[in-house]
Amino acid sequence: MTPPSNGQAAESNDHLVQSDNPEHPANLIPSLCAKFWTLGWVTGTGGGASIREDDLVYIAPSGVQKELMKPSDIYVLSLAAQAQSLDRRNRVYLRSPPSYKPSQCTPLFLAAFTKRRAGCCIHTHSHWAVLVTLILETQGAGKDREFRINNIEQIKGFGKGFEKSGNLGYHDTLVIPVIENTAHEEDLTEFLEEAMDKYPDTYAVLVRRHGVYVWGDNVHKAKTQCESLDYLFQLAVEMKQLNLPWITDIEPVTPRKP
Amino acid sequence: MTPPSNGQAAESNDHLVQSDNPEHPANLIPSLCAKFWTLGWVTGTGGGASIREDDLVYIAPSGVQKELMKPSDIYVLSLAAQAQSLDRRNRVYLRSPPSYKPSQCTPLFLAAFTKRRAGCCIHTHSHWAVLVTLILETQGAGKDREFRINNIEQIKGFGKGFEKSGNLGYHDTLVIPVIENTAHEEDLTEFLEEAMDKYPDTYAVLVRRHGVYVWGDNVHKAKTQCESLDYLFQLAVEMKQLNLPWITDIEPVTPRKP
Amino acid sequence: MTPPSNGQAAESNDHLVQSDNPEHPANLIPSLCAKFWTLGWVTGTGGGASIREDDLVYIAPSGVQKELMKPSDIYVLSLAAQAQSLDRRNRVYLRSPPSYKPSQCTPLFLAAFTKRRAGCCIHTHSHWAVLVTLILETQGAGKDREFRINNIEQIKGFGKGFEKSGNLGYHDTLVIPVIENTAHEEDLTEFLEEAMDKYPDTYAVLVRRHGVYVWGDNVHKAKTQCESLDYLFQLAVEMKQLNLPWITDIEPVTPRKP
């Protein structure tokens, strides 16, 4: 059998996206994206989501209305097959939908799966995320490369980091690196990977004037970390409007009765 | 058969709005408008939407509660028949609902269909659109006739222009012309057409203190461009509240690994 | 048959609230209130709605969770019977629900029905309405007794006034009177009636630090006027945050091609 020259698998492999189980990635991605659309995270076909199960990666296509996506719209690729490819940009899909193009987010999702063994990665265009990166631009001396906030309960919604157990504490400072946007989304990949190397424990990277990538060990963790982060971004913007600082020095309260 | 004198077709032609296909324009306009009502785009019977399929134009009526619209509420007219009419304001409907009046937006929708060969046109009263036109009023020297924003990822949600392929880039400046509102909505038509002539590549025109008209080659493109634009209008208002400029000069980031 | 002494009809008259027609007032009030709850108009059992059909008035009870209301929760009274009552505060209900108390809004709804022949009256606690009355408080010299806005398209959503045909125009100034809140909601009635006398063409009265009463000839008009008003209140608050004036002097734009 001659390999297909156009990056498409010879067989349709439609069975990979057909399941009666609502928890199957091909069903879960559409239902998650419909929810994200309502939250304003994937407006106007922006943003996206991807789930990895063992070797298989399921990805929403480019240019789809996220609240109307169907399981049959989903791309599937193999991490192992992809790793053997000499050209990172030539991706071989096990299964492609008939009428869409692959998402430009694909190599960024793959970075989370390969460098962090994530089970799910979510990309939002939430305007709270964009506003946070814009507010940071007004701060000089390299301070705009990190979003930092502490002493907010919702910070507990984040894991301590890659291969570490437990979650951040109330007094811990959550640090999310910010990378500059590039003209082409695929070109973000090397900068996202750099940020992952420099901040090995982060579960998210902000992209200036663009949005945020958030991942987690599984769908549950990626989604709830993404919700917690959007909550903190919204709070941070509202704090800025009220002239309240994101970082404070608070004396821990000690319980009297141990 | 004597032509009807009252601008109504002699036959009811109800079959034109009866279909089991949810993608039929007579079904799609109500479902779209219900979604738009939830987004705050068509509050209090304001705003509307129209779809063109070849020669036939489907239009929501005037004064209808947009989240409650039914396929039987839809007007249908023929572009060819309309073109032969000597009086632009005398429109002959192939099919009229029994208990509504035609939308005052009709000639504005027709402008998008005839001058830009659009397949769908959406009119919203989104208060983000209205606020953008109000903020622009505070800027003198004719600067209030254009909304301009650049270096925001969501700008990629717009096509490059009429009969051009491809989309705008991240560093491109999105320019949306602003026309002044008139006492009667039909009177906007000539100014909308003027703006289309002056800005041949725009897919939208803002109407001061009123809202926005957005179109696209088909329903998908009109809707996603309208969502992207509303996203940008909201972002622009929030940027204004935070004293962040809409236009910036940013050095493009070049990928190191080509 | 001895008349009931406790203001309750001897018979249950449950048939008055039982109908398969979704447009029946006893079905419509719950579905409207569920929608209003989502809009933030009737949070925490605040606000309410009433519909009149000829002599019969249907009213949501006091203290009910508005998104959970059922047709069997509805009160029904007769306008004619109420008019014969010597004591305005002693209302005889044709039908009462078993486990609720009558709404304190009842005499205010009745004022709209008797003084304006309204078919529906809506009372919201929308915080946009409350904020508008709070902003007005900061303006002295009696200027706080009226909300005024002009040159916004959505103003066209209001009728010209009681027994007048046609709607307000874009350049017309919408004037909504503001009355002071009283400790007991029933005590608002005389002030609401005074405002109706002083502003015979208004379809709404703002209540300081409380909310708004909006009515219309029928459910459609009351609801769409209430939506348009809430839209304008929200816009007015956002304009205030951006230092944009509510009243402007704009030269009308004349169409060149008549």
Next chain:
Amino acid sequence: MTPPSNGQAAESNDHLVQSDNPEHPANLIPSLCAKFWTLGWVTGTGGGASIREDDLVYIAPSGVQKELMKPSDIYVLSLAAQAQSLDRRNRVYLRSPPSYKPSQCTPLFLAAFTKRRAGCCIHTHSHWAVLVTLILETQGAGKDREFRINNIEQIKGFGKGFEKSGNLGYHDTLVIPVIENTAHEEDLTEFLEEAMDKYPDTYAVLVRRHGVYVWGDNVHKAKTQCESLDYLFQLAVEMKQLNLPWITDIEPVTPRKP
């Protein structure tokens, strides 16, 4: 039968969370939490809710996605059994879900049930609540330990206090105590109980940079008080943005016709 050593009941007691009645606590907690998720109160697994029926307490587990909760996820414990336990921190559950951990909110919910005989307690991370506590931080001299607001109609949504009948009036000042957040949520318990002792009539306690606990005699009262409070917190933040004071001195309006 030897008592289980790990804080789990020997029997599964699954029948305690199985009912066809939508008003059963095991059904009501998931439907309430789904609604709260939509309101932004329980984002990212934050917040929670608990219902008491006589001796039995039903509690949402820790770490669950609140809009996806199922009746089988609910913990059940006995107040009487808990009262006999020498160690407050060792709780014996009559029924535990197979795959979750108990909520850290449990001792705080129990405080409302035992010290106030509440029938329901709700904990939200609403960012309006958090913002109010942040704004209060900017006020010195101990003024940051109470949220105070008066002369807003929605204040009537609160009961006068523990074992008192009737509700607050329009001119009454609603006072909600604020306690400092602790690193571990369970450690809040003693401070919450202290606040209950110091403010015996309050139905809510704010937790700095964290959220709010709200309770009521039953589900209806806890939920509507929580809604009213969130409404007031949102209003208070918006008033702050517009430089409007939370406390004012207003002359009561007296009705002329008694």
